[in-house]
Amino acid sequence: MNKTFKIYAVIFIVVMIILALFEVNKTESTDWRKNFKTDQKSPFGIFIFNHEVKDLFKNKLTKSDQTPYDYYNQNETKKAHNILIIEHEVDGESWNKVFDEVAKGSDAMLIVSDIPKEVSDSIGYYDSKISFEEENILKLTDKKYRNDFIRLDKFPSGRGFTFIRPGAEVLGKTVEKNNTDQANFIRVNYGKGHFYVHCEPLFITNYYLLKKGSTKYAQDVFSYLDDRETIWFDESNTVESHFFMRFILSNPALKYAWWLLLGGLLLFIFFNAKRKQRIVPVVEPLKNTSVDFVKSIGNLYLQEGDFHDMMAKKAQYFLNKVRMDLLIDTQNLDAEFAKKLHLKTGKPMETIDEAIVLIRKAQDPYAQVMKEDLSRMNKLLDEIIR
Template sequence: MNKTFKIYAVIFIVVMVILALLEVNKKEVTDWRKNFDTNEKSPFGLFIFDHEAKDLFKNKLKKIDQTPYNYYNTHKKESHNILVVETEVDTESWNKILDQVSNGSDAMLIVSQIPKEVSDSIGYYDSEISFADENVLKLTDKKYKNDFIKLDKFPSGRGFSYIKPQVEILGKTVEKNNSDQANFIKIKFGKGNIYVHCEPLFMTNYYLLKSGNIKYAQDVFSYLDDKETIWFVESNAKVSRFFMRFILSNPALKYAWWVLLGGLVLFVFFNAKRKQRIVPVIEPLKNTSVDFVKSIGNLYLQEGDFHDMMAKKAQYFLNKVRLDFLIDTQNLDDEFAKKLQLKTGKTIEMINEAINLIKKAQDPYAHVMKEDLARMNKLLDEILK
């Protein structure tokens, strides 16, 4: 074993030890992802709801980790309730659920995005998004007028913008600067009913632990009849947080990983005995792009047409906004400024100043100075960072 091999071996061992120490000593951080997992105690998990669900449904709740398609193929059920909470469901499974509802069962879908299979079957409506930081969920029934829940952390802001006459509105989202929008509806389907609520956050740990919020959840589920409820959940297997959990959880990837490590060890072992021959130095081709850009810039400065330069810079910036942030740039109004501020994270003052300079650049009769060009160039580059 020569000196080179020892060096490689030490480096490899040190790297693995560092990775292990980082994994063991990493600080616990709050996971604000909307996972809707019944095992998760993070803010947007469903651990609390899962714990209280038996009492909420009077011990008539049954959790199923099969797909509705597989479950109903092997189980013949009388009239019952069906609950789906922000879970991936395939087309065949939705058809099975709709078959059960048409035969007299009731289904409650608490999902932020309405599946096309459902909307096509029960009536067409759009789902829209609000960007408000806070909103309030209320029910339309007068007996529930004192029961509401305030969403102050990452509300989805989803609602139904078009409702057919036969659809009954049971709940709405209330915001300060926007009109109320329906978020909880009921549709008669065959012999049963379909309830759709498009804001599942009210069931998460963060909101259920706040005083008084549990009453809103009780009111929502009170629309279901007092009978057996089938809750279709995803697999309840506890997910490891180890950074290589995905690779090690798949047999093929796990074997490939060990083969890779073994190959690296063999490579280092045999390569250490060989000396790399001298590689001739080849001068790379010179990149003249920067010189070309400098030359074009000098021509513009010599002409002194700052207005044209500002117009081209504004045109390039708006094109980047359309491509990278998917924001319509036809109207540079307050709504455009708000969307750009949300996408970039910059201050609204910076955004508004940049918009004023862009409008000045687009005005063929505006008087433009060199300082205007420099300021706009600095602001637009800062926004696109």
């Protein structure tokens, strides 16, 4: 282990200890974001509502992670039912499907802080910021619910309805000390069904449902829906990610440790890439002189002009290769030998017969051999066994 590596290791350990001390001594902060997610236990998540909603709707609730457009394309003959949408962005085609279902006798309850333009334009009302107070009270207008209310003391949206078409019924209001009451919950007839629109969704969040008496207000709001099947289009009811880093990245402490580890590795690679390396000596490979030797021997034979001796050596080399590789007896160069060589090499009999004639000529010490005979035999033997 060199000195540089030890220095990097010490720096890395010191940084890790400092971060660990910060992590141990840090104070837990509350997440006050209005996420309205069913799996979030933060103040403005709806984990508690999601846990209790089936009892609220007497086990007649179905949660769907599909868009209304996809859902109703697969369930075209569905009878009248309730539709529940809570802080969920819905596309235009899906709103058309919702309007069709309501027109046929279903009821749709929208609990949204920002009313979609498709809805407000179709059923005739507008919402806007009506209050900037830090605290207000939500009440229902029905006399039987006069004692049921909820006090919003943390980040109320302050939204309400500034215009409502004639014939719409105001079911709930926002009450403040210094302002007149403003409608925040209405019912609008549409075809054979109704739209229920509530523009303050905070009343179903964890923070307010845990407050004493607040659950009664929520029960009263949902009591306007008939006792029948309810479809809740829930955008947070989606398939959980299977990304292998999901657990680490979802935990703040593990996430910081992971990024720190990656940063340390990158620094280590960066600095070590610049370290000096010992010069590697160049070793010349040994030269292969076999080819030069063969060329020298070949030139010697050509200069001597002894073609007969060269044919004899070529024939001897060929017959030895036939014995070793093809396992054919070469003692008698007869018809039987020619047939076996033909079968094992697949070469034409004419080629083999001509080669045997030349081999016999090379083995005959008294035969007259020409340069053309050597060239022809060399070509035939190379063709038979490559």
